[in-house]
Amino acid sequence: MAALPLAASAGEALVLGLTTGPVCLASCGPVVLPWMLVQPKGIGPHSRQLLLFLAARLAGYMVFAAAAWLVGAAIPRAWSGRSWAYGGIELLLAIALLVYAAGWPRPRRALSEPSPRLVRIGEAPRPRPSGAVALGFLTGINLCPPFLVAGVRAAQLAHLSGALFFFLCFFAGTAIWFLPFLSLGFLQRTPAVVTVARMVAVLLACWYGFSGASLLIERIING
Amino acid sequence: MASPSSAPARPPAFRSIGRSILLTLPIALWSLLMFTPSFRSGGRALSIGAVLVIVFMTSLFFLMMRTGETYRWRRIFFVALGFLFPVGFIASLIAERGTMSIPISRMVSGDTPFCFMVTPALILPAAFARTIVFPGSILPTASNPHSIAVMIGLWFAFTLVLGKAWCSYACFFGGMDEGFAAFGKRRRLHRFVTKYGSILRLIPWAILLCVVLLSAALFEPFYCMWLCPFKTVTEFPAVRDLETALQFGVFVTLFVGLVVVLPYLTKKRTQCGFFCPFGAFQSLFNKINLFDIRFDREKCFDCGLCQTSCPTVALSKESVREGKTLLNCMKCGACVDACKKDAAVWHLKGTPVAVKPERARLLFLYGAWALATMFGGSILANSIATMVHWLPLK
Amino acid sequence: MRRRILSILAYTGAALMLVVAASVPFVLMGVFSKAVADAGLHIDAAYSGGTVARIIDRGGYKIVVYQPVEPRLLERIEPFVQVVFEPVDALPARVSEEIDLDGDGQPDVRVSFSLPADPNAPLRGDVTALNGKYISLTNVTGESFSRMVVRAGKQIVVRVPLNRGSVNR
Numbered sequence: 001m002a003a004l005p006l007a008a009s010a011g012e013a014l015v016l017g018l019t020t021g022p023v024c025l026a027s028c029g030p031v032v033l034p035w036m037l038v039q040p041k042g043i044g045p046h047s048r049q050l051l052l053f054l055a056a057r058l059a060g061y062m063v064f065a066a067a068a069w070l071v072g073a074a075i076p077r078a079w080s081g082r083s084w085a086y087g088g089i090e091l092l093l094a095i096a097l098l099v100y101a102a103g104w105p106r107p108r109r110a111l112s113e114p115s116p117r118l119v120r121i122g123e124a125p126r127p128r129p130s131g132a133v134a135l136g137f138l139t140g141i142n143l144c145p146p147f148l149v150a151g152v153r154a155a156q157l158a159h160l161s162g163a164l165f166f167f168l169c170f171f172a173g174t175a176i177w178f179l180p181f182l183s184l185g186f187l188q189r190t191p192a193v194v195t196v197a198r199m200v201a202v203l204l205a206c207w208y209g210f211s212g213a214s215l216l217i218e219r220i221i222n223g
Numbered sequence: 224m225a226s227p228s229s230a231p232a233r234p235p236a237f238r239s240i241g242r243s244i245l246l247t248l249p250i251a252l253w254s255l256l257m258f259t260p261s262f263r264s265g266g267r268a269l270s271i272g273a274v275l276v277i278v279f280m281t282s283l284f285f286l287m288m289r290t291g292e293t294y295r296w297r298r299i300f301f302v303a304l305g306f307l308f309p310v311g312f313i314a315s316l317i318a319e320r321g322t323m324s325i326p327i328s329r330m331v332s333g334d335t336p337f338c339f340m341v342t343p344a345l346i347l348p349a350a351f352a353r354t355i356v357f358p359g360s361i362l363p364t365a366s367n368p369h370s371i372a373v374m375i376g377l378w379f380a381f382t383l384v385l386g387k388a389w390c391s392y393a394c395f396f397g398g399m400d401e402g403f404a405a406f407g408k409r410r411r412l413h414r415f416v417t418k419y420g421s422i423l424r425l426i427p428w429a430i431l432l433c434v435v436l437l438s439a440a441l442f443e444p445f446y447c448m449w450l451c452p453f454k455t456v457t458e459f460p461a462v463r464d465l466e467t468a469l470q471f472g473v474f475v476t477l478f479v480g481l482v483v484v485l486p487y488l489t490k491k492r493t494q495c496g497f498f499c500p501f502g503a504f505q506s507l508f509n510k511i512n513l514f515d516i517r518f519d520r521e522k523c524f525d526c527g528l529c530q531t532s533c534p535t536v537a538l539s540k541e542s543v544r545e546g547k548t549l550l551n552c553m554k555c556g557a558c559v560d561a562c563k564k565d566a567a568v569w570h571l572k573g574t575p576v577a578v579k580p581e582r583a584r585l586l587f588l589y590g591a592w593a594l595a596t597m598f599g600g601s602i603l604a605n606s607i608a609t610m611v612h613w614l615p616l617k
Numbered sequence: 618m619r620r621r622i623l624s625i626l627a628y629t630g631a632a633l634m635l636v637v638a639a640s641v642p643f644v645l646m647g648v649f650s651k652a653v654a655d656a657g658l659h660i661d662a663a664y665s666g667g668t669v670a671r672i673i674d675r676g677g678y679k680i681v682v683y684q685p686v687e688p689r690l691l692e693r694i695e696p697f698v699q700v701v702f703e704p705v706d707a708l709p710a711r712v713s714e715e716i717d718l719d720g721d722g723q724p725d726v727r728v729s730f731s732l733p734a735d736p737n738a739p740l741r742g743d744v745t746a747l748n749g750k751y752i753s754l755t756n757v758t759g760e761s762f763s764r765m766v767v768r769a770g771k772q773i774v775v776r777v778p779l780n781r782g783s784v785n786r
Contacts, residue, residue, distance in 0.1 A: 022351075026440035026690040033436065192425055199429030200436075207437060214466075257642070321737075327759035330664055332769035349658055352689065358664035362654055366770065376649030380641045384634050442661060442692040463759065513630050573627030575620070586631040590638035597642050 009157065010169045013150065017173015020146030024174040028057075028139040030204050031093060035100060035135055036184045037197035046185030052132035054178065058171050060140020065167035068151040069160050083219045086142075090212030093138050097205035100131040101198045146174075237291030247285040249589065254280050254596050261604060272607035276600045279303075284592055291581075293556030293588065297391065298401060304599045305398020309456040311606030316458055324461035333360035336369035338457075339378040340396075341447050343431060343504040344438035357444050381598070384590045386512025387505045388554040390495055392595040395602060396453045400494045404486035404534060412489045413531075420536035423497040424551060431500035446501075452477035452494060496535030496551070506551045514587040515570050516559060518546045519577035523566035529558035546576065554587070662686040663762050666699035666774070671720060677707040682718055685779060695763035696779040698751070700728065703772040708732055718751070718777065726751050728775050730766055742766030744777050752778040
């Protein structure tokens with residue numbers, strides 16, 4: 001396999017990510033939006049959650065990059081197992097959205113919760129990151145067409161580190177499209193907004209669940 | 224809380240007959256103006272339809288003026304519109320192609336009539352890709368006069384004047400919902416709606432957001448393809464595979480559940496208030512509309528009759544205490560007519576509350592009824608003409 | 618004073634709304650319709666078939682070949698090429714044409730169909746792919762937006778799916 005010069009492959013990956021970012025946004029945006037609407041108001045907490053989400057997404061990208069390189073250039077776009085993977089991931093996304101909409105994970109509580117009228121000594125326990133890792137990773141391994149194109153290109157590189165670097169640059173190009181989600185930090189988090197966001201998560205879970213299940217059923221029937 | 228039964232009832236007549244006729248005159252003239260072309264070139268059946276509609280709309284407006292009530296008379300028009308629209312529409316489909324289903328050939332030739340309910344789903348693809356994700360035609364053609372440009376133009380013009388009152392004066396689908404809610408007297412699920420109304424009225428917003436996101440992602444009119452209950456009584460994609468069969472099943476289930484059964488059980492417009500994403504979208508225009516309904520806190524004694532009477536749960540205890548309705552108010556007038564203390568009043572934004580509310584009501588009603596006559600009235604006339612064609616008249 | 622000004626503005630606005638309402642059927646509807654029509658929007662290619670690539674003149678009738686249509690974002694269609702035969706009245710009873718879809722001078726598909734005598738009867742046809750770029754269709758009518766041989770008004774619309782080595786999604 002021909003080794004691409006590092007700078008050339010970085011440039012190609014970045015451009016690929018930038019140009020195919022809208023597809024990533026279309027694929028992952030409906031998942032991210034309701035989840036972000038439930039996060040606390042404010043740019044600070046919002047940025048932290050988004051960074052966590054993107055980091056988990058990057059982890060997904062790196063896992064795929066490694067897998068692509070190890071398998072070699074044997075993941076053509078007509079890979080017959082792609083439907084299985086795609087259907088399975090969509091089902092997992094649906095479950096993640098449903099679990100999240102139901103309000104899990106909840107912050108840890110002490111066995112005996114002190115009365116709010118008492119003075120608290122020390123810092124309040126930090127809320128756990130809510131779903132960022134699960135949603136980020138699942139969207140990160142979502143096999144959309146640009147992802148597969150990047151996988152094929154990365155598999156052609158001479159070293160595993162090159163494949164990982166290619167996907168890092170590809171990720172950077174797509175991640176730029178997610179920055180506008182930070183603006184949701186300004187949106188007032190009234191109970192109505194949070195309720196609507198949870199409802200949206202449930203509805204989208206229904207769609208992803210149906211979409212994933214129909215893919216898998218179609219594969220089972222057609223072989 | 225004072226007992227509502229101790230409050231004085233509204234007097235049986237509000238205005239003299241003479242004044243009522245005078246106030247109705249502009250509407251009568253407007254109706255004649257709107258339907259004069261039908262007399263000239265429409266044929267006998269359409270002329271009969273036009274005459275009936277002119278008398279119908281003018282009489283209802285007269286009764287609004289005479290009794291001082293709005294909701295009861297508006298509802299008669301609206302329910303008639305809801306039940307007669309499918310008559311004319313389905314008849315035209317059967318006459319043209321022999322079936323209610325839309326074959327794929329008509330979709331690719333741009334002959335699918337445009338429905339305003341898909342408007343929110345079009346916004347993102349149109350804004351970012353200059354693409355309309357609907358199988359219609361942008362300009363009117365001989366085979367498709369209900370083109371996208373015409374229908375969006377009509378909808379936008381109406382919305383400028385009516386805001387969310389579109390859902391009370393123009394949307395024929397809402398008339399079906401309201402019609403089934405009008406049957407029977409007893410509210411069987413009243414407690415459920417009262418308890419969960421604050422959550423139920425958020426569902427349309429969630430559906431709107433989903434429809435907008437998925438339409439943009441999938442580049443298809445998601446609501447039309449999967450969620451529209453009214454496909455059952457208008458037209459639907461021809462069943463050609465498992466997916467289209469499933470879609471049809473969803474349409475029928477939603478129609479029977481949300482438009483027939485639940486309105487009957489709750490006496491609320493459940494499809495409109497608890498499902499319709501287009502209604503949520505229209506609510507945004509209430510922000511810029513000049514008319515609304517307010518509550519005079521000096522007269523109100525929190526009996527809750529207004530909340531009980533609202534067909535879409537657009538009132539809460541908190542909002543009434545603040546003297547206003549929620550954003551999803553359709554300006555149907557039910558709460559105003561139900562209030563025994565005249566605390567609920569029509570209001571023109573920028574003017575003091577409860578100071579000359581009848582003036583605000585008149586200003587609103589003239590615009591709303593004029594548009595209702597133009598749009599809904601023409602649909603009624605066409606449907607009546609269709610039925611006249613069926614009659615064995617010589 | 619402020620209240621008075623607000624009231625005047627409010628009533629002026631309300632009066633304007635009446636004027637707007639009265640002008641809807643005569644002026645406004647046309648203005649807004651024209652604005653939408655002039656906005657430079659187009660119908661999604663999955664429905665419209667895309668843009669015309671070339672027209673092949675066959676004397677009495679024309680064969681219009683369109684540019685390939687690729688699914689956008691997560692659009693649930695296969696890539697396809699649309700071919701239109703028009704006008705229907707000028708077509709022979711049996712059509713079997715080899716058509717160059719990509720403009721390289723070589724025929725890519727053979728489209729065959731027989732026109733039923735009754736214009737309302739369903740039309741069925743075959744598309745035989747002459748190279749690996751396209752997918753053959755056998756005895757199809759309107760299967761999907763990417764696979765069809767249908768009569769649409771005065772045209773016969775054929776959509777040939779592209780074999781790009783990708784499944785639906």
